[in-house]
Structure formats: C-alpha cells, structure tokens
Amino acid sequence: MSDGLSVCGNAAIPGAQTLSQLQEATSLFKNPDHCGDLYGTSEPMRHLFQMIEKVAPTSANVLIVGESGTGKELVARVIHQMSQAEDKAFVALNCGAVSPQLIEAELFGYERGSFTGSVRMQKGCFERADGGTLFLDEVTEMSLDMQVKLLRVLETNRFYRIGAEQETEVKVRVVAATNRDPLEAMANGSLRSDLFYRLAVFPIHVPTLRQRGEDIRLLATLFLDEFNAEDGNRKYFSKASYRMLNEYRWPGNVRELKNVVHRAYILADQELDIRPGIDSGKTGASDHAGECVTVQLGSKLADAEQRLICATLGHCGGNKTLTAEVLGVSLKTLYNRLNEYQSKLFLHDAISHPQPYNMQARN
Template sequence: MSNGLNGCGEVVDLPISNTHHMAVLQAQDSSHTISLNKLARCGDLYGASAPMQQLFQMIGKVAPTSANVLIAGESGTGKELVAQAIHQLSREQEQPFVALNCSAVSPQLIEAELFGHERGSFTGAVRMQKGCFERADGGTLFLDEVTEMSLDMQVKLLRVLETSRFCRIGAEEETEVKVRVIAATNRDPVEAMKSGILRSDLFYRLSVFPLDLPPLRERGEDIRLLAGLFLDQLNEEDGRNRVFSKASWRLLNEYNWPGNVRELKNVVHRAYIMADHELDLLPAVNPNRSMVSEQIGDCVTVQLGSKLADAEQRLIYATLGHCGGNKTLTAEVLGVSLKTLYNRLNEYQAKLFLGDVIPHARPYGTQSRNQ
C-alpha cells in the first residue's frame, strides 16, 4: 500500500522506485555496501534499525485500540509522524486528525484553541469557533509539547479526558465528544512530573501506552540509509544524479545529529543545493560558519581581533574536513585527546542547534547523551 502499511497493521518493506541509489551507495563506499531495500516504512516513518523495528511493532499493536498514547523523544525524531501512523492504522482512520502544538499557543489563547468559543465571549470573538476537541470528534487529537501547557490548563484537559465533555468559552451547555488523544513531549515525562511541570494525574491519564522514540545517533545504519533516501528523492525531483563525497559518508555516522532526522534532512538538502555533483556535508552541517571560505589549501587564516575560541573552532573544523571527517586522526593532528575533540564538537553543536533552549527545558534524552 502507498502508506507503507498493510491491512493487518504490520510494517511492509519500503518500495524502491529505481535502483539508482543501490549503485551509488556501492560506488561511493564499497566497504559499507548499503541497500535501501532494508528500509521498512510505517506511515511516513522509515527505519531498518532494531529500535525502529520495535517502534513499528508497538505502533501496530496500539493503533487498533482506543488507548491514549504519550510519545517522548527529542526534537526532530518524528513524534507527529508517529501520531499520524497510529491514526492511519486505527479504526477511525477516515475520521479527522487534528494537531496542536501547545508551545506555539499563548496561555491566554490555548483554552479557546482546545475548546472553542461562542460569539462575543471575549474581545475579538466575532463568530462562534469550534476548538480542536470538537473538530477532532470521532478521530484523533495530537497535542504536541503537552508539558508546555500551564498547570491550570492541564486541570481542564484532565477533566475532558475523564468525562469527554467540555464547554466552549462563553457557552452555557456542555459539548460531548469522542476523541482519542495522543500527546508528545521532548522532555523526559517522568522527570517533568517529578519537577512539577506535568501533573501526575494527567501523566497517568495520557500515558496509557507510552512510546519512547530513539534519537538518530542511536539508530546505526539508519543514518546512512535515510541520507541516501533523502538524496534519492531530491535527485528524482530535479532529474539529477548527484552523489555524496566519501568524506560525507564518513561524516554521517561520526556527527552527533542533535537535531535528529529533521536536521539530517535539512543538511542533505542544503548540501544538495550547494553541490555541482558531489555533496559535501561538512559546510552544510555548519551553514553559519565562515571557516570554509577562510580555508585556503592547507592553511586557515584568522582575522586579527578574532576571539581565541572562534579561531580554535575554525582550526578544528578545517582539520576535521582535511582528515575526511576522521575524528581519531583529527585529534592526533591537533595534538589533543579524542575526548577533548568530542567535547569541543559537542559544545559547537549545542551552541548552533540548542542555543535557544531555555536551561530548565532540557530536551528529552540530552541528560544521558554520551560526551
């Protein structure tokens, strides 16, 4: 089937439209021959690794039920895609699927977004508006970043989950709905509950069936398979035949991918735009850095007045590129330990991708990340 799911809710193999990438992968890295035919598909999720195969099986088991699901995983791991796959495999697949990002709605407006409002119930309410629960009646409501919801709002959400009834703002009568709720968070939900960010009663109501999404760095060969898939899609759209450089293939598994699958897809797209034939992922991983243009041959030039930390960063990235992404060789050339090099690279990644994260809102899973 086109959505990668069969009638029994089992994952089926991903159909490959052509053998272009099989040839490319063999030619580019003969020591690690990879076949895209290994990829399995569940909705719009792809994976061949053991963690993803287990996730697909769990989706297939919970989807036909009416159980609420709580999805935990770092940003970019595909939490909404999991919710969509569950809905597609449910008995209510023909009914609405409504998604709301709780962190993107102000606390003053989220009640109206969820439950709707009557005309004239507040300034600007010029007409009656149905909320997410009402629009999702009979189907699935996906609440992303549910731990960003205020505690007062969590109490109101809990009541709807318990009674299936709510009032639009300004209404006198309650509305009854039948909605399956799938919630998601990029925090560790247990830690969020212990710290008081997530109410314990709401946690237990939502996590009838908890799902943990693996970060990309723990998915092994999926990184290279997904990169090949994304490149294949871009080549097919443009009618081109671009390939990854050998250094890029090495970089794929050595980079930590803090932004997960979303970051990988964006990096491949950026590198594809900049490439003539071979894609170079290093500058695409760090698009805001100027060290690439400042490297001439085997030399790196640093402008007088530059901060020492910036100069060190340019030298490390330039050496890493010169060594083809080999971190062990890079550490030897720079005269530092491999641990020191990893610490520096993790610091640069954190500044680039996680610099805008509030300290107390640490993304789920980062506390256990290997340094």
C-alpha cells in the same frame, strides 16, 4: 569500479564491488523496513514499529517521548493512519507555540461574543478532531491550570466552549508528545501526575538518530532521492559525506539530517558534500565543551533556568535553533523565554533609571 564505489539509483554505495555485493548493499535502500511513513532497519526502530502496530488499532491514549527532531508528530500520524479512525480527522496542536491566554480557545473553541474579537463561533481542536485523533505536542509546556481542564475532558469527553452554557460531547483519541523526561517534569511540577497517567496509557519512546546506526545513511539517501525526484536530478553523496554521516552526533536528529542534506543538495553541482553544513552547525557547540553553569544553592528555579538558557545560547554562538536543540525545547519555547528575560531587563532598567518628566513634551 576501481575505487570500490558502486552506484545505486541516485546514491553511491561504498564497498560494493561485485554484483552480489551490490545487490545486497542496495536492497536496504530499495526495500527498507517501514511502518507507514516511518523508515528504519535498526533494532530501536523495529521495536518502535512493533509498539505502533500493537497500540494503533486500539483506542488507548498514547504519550510519545523523544528528543526534538526525532519525528514524534510523524509517529502520531502513523498511529492515526493505522487506527480504526484513519478516515477521520487528525488535528495537531503545538502546546508550546500557543500563549497561555489563547490555548483554551484553541482546544475548546468559543461562542460568538464571548470575548473581544470573537465575531463568530469557532470550534476548537477537540471538536474538529471528533471521531479521530488529537495530537498535543509539547504537552508539558501547558500551564497547570490548563492541564486540569484537559484532564477533565479526558475523563468525561465533555467540555464547554468559552462563553457556552451547554457542554459539548466528543469522542477523541489523544496522542500527546513531549521532548522532556515525564518523570522529571512531574518532579519539578511542570506536569501533573494524574494527567501523565491519563495520557500515558501506552507510552512510546522514539529513539534518537545517533541510536539508530545504519538508519542514518538510509534516511540520508531517502531524503536525497526525494530532492532528486522533485527536480529531475541525479546528484549523489561524496565518500567523505558517507563517512561523516556516521561520525557526527546529530543533536538535531532526523530534522537536522534532512536540513543538512537539503543544504548540501542545493549547493552541489553533482556530488554532495555535507561537511560544510555540519561544521557550521557545530560552531560554538564543540569549542566550549568544558564550560559549565554554576548555580548557587537556594537560587530560584526560574533564575537557574535563565542562567542555563543564556549560557547555552552563548555556548552555541548565538544560534537559537541549535540552542533549542541542545536544551531539548522547541524554538518557540526558547523565543518565549528570551522575550520574558528581555521584558524583565527592560522593566528593571525603567525602575532603576526612570526618565525625567518632560513638561515641554507634554505641552
């Protein structure tokens, strides 16, 4: 081809001009290194594959650490699939998406009549995962009281359903994950150190997409091949899209990459251009790079957190998804925090500006 662009399956491979060059360029996409459903040829991913292969056959608890969107749940599933309990249940719970009032029932279950609305006995995640793997995502979002109860189960393999008089015994492998630095979480009091050491028998770090170099184009091509196969199409990336794949920082990691490719695929007639999707995601995030949040010494930690969240939300142009990615928390956690701030504001306004008593309304 005169422009130095060769086609491999449904994707364009820049720079492959001879047959040998084309074969070398396409081999990456036809036979990428993988571990289960995890794909990658970069050094960080090869190291991740080695760690998974070492720990999967054992019964050790695992703590997966990585930014939002890096694929921590997929890592947990691969560990389960490569374990001796692969034919048993894999149960996942996002601790940040469950309210503190309900998480105990989600984990341990409850007996009929133990509280209003409990019309039948319900098994919790531990019981449903008996013999298999329980994946606890965003474990640092769990309250400290609940962390104590979780620690006891990890130590004894026993727990009480809510309202039960007898203990239930299970054999469950726990794989936990967090998008926070565990050491910082312990330092600020959001993660108990004894729970950390119980969970992190074998810690695993999942690399960010920007650390994976050549994997970015590989994953983008795999996603495009997936969309093409679903719809029977043969769409391909533009040369400008290939350049942008490696130039962009991908703050949302693999999740953001897949969303950008999917959006470009939907909009494309034949040739995909990912730039509009990336440009819209960068709105507000790059225009204020020099801004900072100043917190007065002696401020409460909760107040400092609120200032940071609100400032980041404005920094991201009101985009809550991007805000959550920048802060390294789940979208559910962000919404919970914003709802708390809104409730406090409403209460403050109600106290500061009480409504007059309306006798006519009462009568």
